[in-house]
Amino acid sequence: MNNKILNIDLDSKKVSEKPIEEEIFTDFLGGRGLGIKLLTDYLPKSTDPLSKLNPLIFSVGPLTGTLTPTSGRFSLVTKSPLTNTIFHSNSGGFWGPYFKRCGYDCLFIKGTLSSDNKGYILIDGYDKIEIKDAESLWGLKTSETLKKIQEMEGKNCQVLSIGPAGENLVKFSAIMNQAHRAFGRGGVGAVMGSKNIKAIVVKNGTLKFPVKNKEYMKKLAIVARDKIKVVPITSQGMALFGTAALVKVINSFGMFPVNNYQFAYTEPEKIDLVSGERLRERFLEKSEGCYNCIIRCGRMTNTGEASGKGPEYESLWALGPLIGIFELKTITHANYLCNDYGLDTMSTGATIACAMELQQKELIKHDSLTFGNKDSLCELIEQISLRKGIGNELAEGSLRFSRKYNAQDYAMQVKGMEIPAYDPRGAFGHALNYAVSSRGACHLTGFLVALEVLGAPKKINRFSVRGKSDLLYLKQNQSAVEDSLVTCKFVGYALGFEFTARFLSTLLDRKISITDLITIGERIYTLERLFNIREGFSRKDDILPKRFLETPLQDGPSKGRVVPLDDLIDEYYKVRNWDENGIPTDSLLEKLSLKRLI
């Protein structure tokens, strides 16, 4: 690690460096953990996420850019304008390793540029940090922005940028990475937009990081790669079909949501129309991987009318079956458009789905908002991004939109963030994660679908209750560690956590056990909880929409199921050593060396 934070104060336009205390790395690793620690130390209670006080904290981890497979990822932490919770997101590609090689572990951006002074940040490894004028870039789509910046800064730069959605403070806008990867969910694009920053560019990173036992590290990497090549999910499923390989799989368990979660099972002939196989057959040009990744799940596609990246599983679902559309070309074009405008595809689709159900129930009147209406989808995406017409209302996300019409029950969200592509009625552990996740409905912070559906590493009963909390506790802590190192979650299908501990131990040249890592993960997760509690969140917010608690699925392999959430949450709080209101106990804080936040 470089042990250095790069601070950029947009108010004063001052750039400074600050060392990171060794203890912070020991307790929080880097990436998400580091960002969470810095944010909780810095941010006053009840700060408006779109005010200049709310920082954007980008961090790499100790494994970023190393020989460890899939170590191209890096993390972003801020307070979310969509949920008002603490928020973390991460992205792959090459920006993280480039940034680390410029000599930093963390980029801490605070303050804001004045509204008549749009800018982009350049981090040049040749000791040059600049805030450059971005007036000519403002209003451009992300692909246009990337092209312009590459003309100015050279082809070899890596670019994070927002699109018009971020500029217009859409609550679920994303920060795009090379115009096609996303720091998604939670509206981080709006936070960047509120600072009048269009892009963050890195180039000329040349530093190398010596590893004491390089030979062992190399051997470990070879063994890890061999394992990744053996496991069918990583070596074949993801590689051949991308994450869209999950479409038929999740549907086969009756968990693939359609029409705003009114259904969760589709007949085989129909689901084939939007499967990973169909995507590969019709549009795939080539697969693409992040830094040091052999899985290569990325899809570079071409429909004959347009080309771009994706769609990935969640995007394909949200811009397709969730809103009643089973036409792959429309979905693919909508996905390109979301990337270009800088929108989170999941929340975009889920918010439109919510509006469509309100139209179906005659709670609103808007003719374009009907399930299956593929003709208006691209126009709706544009309206949301530019906050025009009904798009201005939808740009607030499903919770705020539905509240306006007193129809909150039709917003499929938790803490304001829309639920991903796995109906919680089909996997109870996964349902619990949606309810308690610190950033709102999230599938990544404790992906129990891996065990409950994919049987990785071993199959467990997806409808059982006892013990699910313990597994979720473990998975959430592991996930916090992965996001802090920072590695890709997909590698977890092939490599056990013992590999993570060995890679880190070798890199740092000191013994770190799996148990040590789980404790660090618990510390990160608990600190996130403490932040949310300070912001007013409590047990009442660890809830799922009524539909999942009261309305059984009518069809498919999960037919008749509803989520027994209270039982799951009671057990979960006990496992976490939180009290019955979901507040971490004193003994837990003592164990983790944490203090309550004021």
Add this chain to the structure above:
Amino acid sequence: MIDPETFKQFKIVGKVLTDHRYNTSHSGNISMRAGGKILIKRRGAMLGFLEPEDIIETDLYTQDSGIMLSSTETNVHRQIYLNTDAMAVIHAHNPFCVILSLIEDEITCLDAEGIYMYRKIPVIEVDNPAGPTDAAREVPPMLKNYPIVVVRAHGVFAKGNTLYDALQNVTGAEQSAMLRYYTMLSGKPLKRDYSKEKFFSEW
């Protein structure tokens, strides 16, 4: 969803393999051809306690997203189906077959049942015995001529017209391997070596 009668075969075969301790709690895989598809055990499921949703359907001819759920060795099964007359395939980690594969280049049967059924059981060696890629290439050519083959240090792949037929090959081969192993362990010469009379080496 698999029909009850077909599932019953999977359940019985899975149970027998586990009861015979040919596999660990979750290892081993079994499959059958079915109308242009392969029905195969789910990865991570327990072979001895199969449930209907543990049988995954995947395409016989091409890779599909069924691979997200199906056994790690799915592609070995697929290549066996595409290159041999197999209608069902079992992969198990028979202990005596594995032991003999560590010290011999083929397993010559000494017992009458083994002589009648197999004469000899070929042993093949691959660079990565735990991975399916090498096995997918090397196993099918052997199963063109033999009902069962041992991958050195790993386990057996057996074919059959049905799952029960393949099961008989797995259990029969293991019986012969066990008898041969114990005979070798005794250190005593054979009174009569039938393998030398029956042209086993040319089999």
